[in-house]
Amino acid sequence: MNSVKVNSQKIEQMLNLSLEASSRKRSDVQVIVVTKKVSSEQAMAAIEEGYMHLAENRPEGLELKQKELNDKRLVWHFIGNLQTRKVKKVINKIDYFHALDRLPLAEEIEKRALNVVSCFIQVNVTGEETKSGVSPDQLDDFINSLSQFSKIKIVGLMTMAPLNAEEAVIRSAFAQLKKLQESIKDKALPYAPCTELSMGMSKDYTIAVEEGATFVRIGTSFFE
Numbered sequence: 159m160n161s162v163k164v165n166s167q168k169i170e171q172m173l174n175l176s177l178e179a180s181s182r183k184r185s186d187v188q189v190i191v192v193t194k195k196v197s198s199e200q201a202m203a204a205i206e207e208g209y210m211h212l213a214e215n216r217p218e219g220l221e222l223k224q225k226e227l228n229d230k231r232l233v234w235h236f237i238g239n240l241q242t243r244k245v246k247k248v249i250n251k252i253d254y255f256h257a258l259d260r261l262p263l264a265e266e267i268e269k270r271a272l273n274v275v276s277c278f279i280q281v282n283v284t285g286e287e288t289k290s291g292v293s294p295d296q297l298d299d300f301i302n303s304l305s306q307f308s309k310i311k312i313v314g315l316m317t318m319a320p321l322n323a324e325e326a327v328i329r330s331a332f333a334q335l336k337k338l339q340e341s342i343k344d345k346a347l348p349y350a351p352c353t354e355l356s357m358g359m360s361k362d363y364t365i366a367v368e369e370g371a372t373f374v375r376i377g378t379s380f381f382e
């Protein structure tokens with residue numbers, strides 16, 4: 159295992175190459191450190207390198223990390239599927255929710271949230287059956303159906319690239335998400351500014367950044 163410091167330096171180097179290749183700047187991309195598989199001590203090492211955006215994918219993990227880290231500067235992301243009955247446990251403890259993909263979930267968020275929640279709609283760009291997310295052809299209808307909610311702000315779209323696919327396939331999935339994001343942004347809906355793109359994980363964040371990601375979600379590469 160390398161130190162988080164060494165790993166983060168490598169990540170920053172890779173990021174900068176991708177940013178340069180696409181004429182973007184470092185401040186255009188927010189790195190989210192995915193801490194779901196590591197201890198609070200390891201998460202702390204990332205915080206010491208200056209990373210303030212952390213992500214968890216289970217209510218229990220979120221609760222434990224928030225308690226142990228107890229740091230007001232941190233920005234919390236919930237990634238991954240959230241069961242409707244667990245919404246009340248997490249929705250008022252997070253800054254961003256990355257997995258909005260169905261109406262009952264939106265209804266429950268509306269019911270439980272005390273403030274407006276910044277949400278990403280998860281899109282299943284490649285149509286893999288095992289993956290959650292709204293399909294591209296249902297996205298417009300789904301977004302229209304969210305206009306009734308006062309606690310949901312659609313800040314952007316999120317996707318997961320197909321696992322172990324060729325680079326061209328991954329790149330095309332990210333490019334498709336970017337197109338969808340821009341088409342929604344262009345509608346200028348007050349509840350759906352949709353300016354952000356959450357895409358890219360340890361294996362594919364360089365491609366995601368080249369294709370316009372504004373949030374990358376990196377776990378393994380920080381902690382391997």
Ligand SMILES: *Cc1c(COP(=O)(O)O)cnc(C)c1O
Nearest residue numbers: 192237238359360375376377378
């Ligand atoms: C686990 C996870 C990540 C981070 O994956 P790594 O391959 O460890 O970087 C990113 N996004 C989601 C939705 C995840 O569940």
